[in-house]
Each structure stands twice: as C-alpha cells, then as structure tokens.
Amino acid sequence: MKANIVVGIPTYREADTIARSVTQIDRGLERSYGAENCLIVNVDNQSDDGTKEVFLGTKTACPKHYVSTGDNPRGKGKNLLRLFELGLEIEAQYVATLDADVVTMTPEWPTNLLEPLMSRDADYTLPIYTRNRFEGSTTNHFAFPLMYGVYGAYLRQPIGGEFGISRKLMEYLVQQDIVETTQQYGIDMFMTCHAVVGGFTCQEVFLGRKLHKPSFPKIAPMFAQIATTALRVTHGYRAKLPHLVSTNGVTETEHGGIDPEQKPSSPTAIAELLLRARQDFAQLGNEQLLGDTYSETVEVMKGDEPEISAQLWARFLAICVRRVLREECTADQLTQMVKVVTPVFLCRAATLWRKAGSIEPAAVEWEIRNQAELFRQEIDAKKD
Structure with missing residues (x-):
C-alpha cells in the first residue's frame, strides 16, 4: 500500500457523521x-457504534483504509500519531487530517489544506x-493567546482540528516526547507548538464556516488535556522561546471570526459547570501560584456567576505561563497548575458567553483578539 497523499479522519463513535465527511473528502481529492x-x-479508537462499517461502506473513488488503535487508552492524539506513522510507512509526502463531525465540510477543505504543502x-x-x-x-482563551504571547505566532485557530502536514514535519513530530495528554485532545497544540518552534513554515488557510457537534459537555477535560500538553511543550522549549522571532515563518490570513448564528449551551448546564468550577477552585491551595492576582481571583470566584474579566484572565494566565518559562517544573507541578487554572478558565469562558449573546459577531471577535493582546503585553512587561 502506497499513496502520495493521505487524508486521515480520527474518530471515536462517529457512525452518524463520518459518511458525509468521507464523501466530501473523496470528491475534493479525486477532482x-x-x-x-x-x-x-479512518484512524479509530475501536468504536462500538458501527463507525468502521459506515466508513468502509461509503462509496468512494479513492481507496480507503481502516486502522483501529484500540480503546485502552483511547484518544484523538493516539489516532493522529498512528496516522503519521502510517503516512511515513507508505511513503506519503502530504497528510491532511479532518474531524469527522464537521457538518459544513466541503470538497475544498482537504485541497485547501494540502495545496500550500504541495506548492x-x-x-x-x-x-x-x-x-x-x-x-x-x-x-479563544488559552491556545490563541499562548501562541501569540509566548510563541510570537498570531494563529487564530491553533487547535482547530483540520491541518495539513508535510512529510518533513511528520518525521519531526514522531520524534518528540509524547505524554498521556498528547494522546488525547492535547495533540493539536502539540503539533502547532512543535511546528512553530521547530522552524517549519506555517500557513493559515480559510475553510469557511465550521459547525460541528457541541463540545460543551467535554469542555473541562478537553481544556485540561490541551493546557497540560501545551505547558509541557512550552516548558521543554523555555530556553528557545525568548529568542523566537515574532511571527517567524507564519503566513496569516485576515478571514475568519464569529458566525452570526447563535447556538448557546443550556443555562442549566452552564450553571452546573460553574458550581463545580467554584467548588474545585475552593478546594485547591493556590496562593503561591496566583501571585498578585490571588486576592482578586479568590474574591471573584466566590460569586454565583464569577465575572472573570479579560484583564484579570490575562494577568492570571501570564503569571502561570511565566512560571513555566522561568522555573524547573515537574510533571506533577504542571498537572497541579492546570487543576488551578481550569476552574478559572471555565468562569472566564462563561463570562464571555454572557456578554457574547447581546453583541455583534465583530464585537465578540474583538473581545477575543483584545484579550490575546492583553496577555502578550503581560508577558512582554515581565520579560527578563
């Protein structure tokens, strides 16, 4: 089995969505x-809902291949790392990966991701x-600010789920240290951080409108996995990052932003999330970590609907990230840091949700970009 171009679809229980994605990908590739x-x-975590059967049963012009990575452990990162290994094994030069649950995917998505690699x-x-x-x-609140403020790369969707990867970058990625959270939802941040610091040329491509299954039910564990991976990689690169040239090797696009359609999560689910966040935060010893934001953060987190402003979040996150950049941190210390950051992140997200429902899409996008700028200013202000 050989192919010059491989498009991977990482899945777990996507029998209801994968056929449409496969059809769109096939049309784009054949054309x-x-x-x-x-x-x-299809790189799959041994789904029990018929994902494999739907994938293999979907009529395509392009050949298909199913790979099960097992279910212990299970994770998106485990699937993508196996995809990269397979790509190298069959001598593929270009790989793209697209999520199975995107209902707005068009045939142009895989080709838009692949064209800059092929040229x-x-x-x-x-x-x-x-x-x-x-x-x-x-x-909005973590990956984008971190890439801009610390890595100098103004990448609006660093963990978007759709990527194109050259063979050279695949070879680099499979040589890096892999931790448990990288095998889970941390994989996108793992790829982006390593691509930027590794000196690989990065380019944003406009895909259009993205609608997919709601991720709200998984927001807390997803954030923890992404943040843990990002901070582990950032800590490993701490000697290089101060010398990284801002936006070096990154081609940005001005497209993108906030969709006019509003699909909020249920108020009851949000209230339950905030209650758990406040309870988790109250049980953690965090005075040393929070630095000069301690008193303000603790006071705000006592409220029924904590209002974490962009300014407070930027200061709070910068204190945590500066510690990662300046100090020796064990894996356990980074894990504990993420436990403290997670409930504050959830309250910051909810703060913006409450505001976002009553303002225009452009104003929501401004809030997000301004917050990233505030974070970068906090990082720059305290550089040694």
Missing part, C-alpha cells in the same frame, strides 16, 4: 489529484473559519 494518488484513512509554500497548514461564538473557548 484535484486523481483517486489513484490518494488514500483516505512548497508551507510544511504546516492551519484552518481559519467562522465559528459559533459559544464554541472554541479553549482556543
């Missing part, structure tokens, strides 16, 4: 590159879309 040059791969303009392509204002909270 642009010819079916004989391509392979569509040698990039080793890594990242998505830009318009998104529901109530989705993407980990992106």
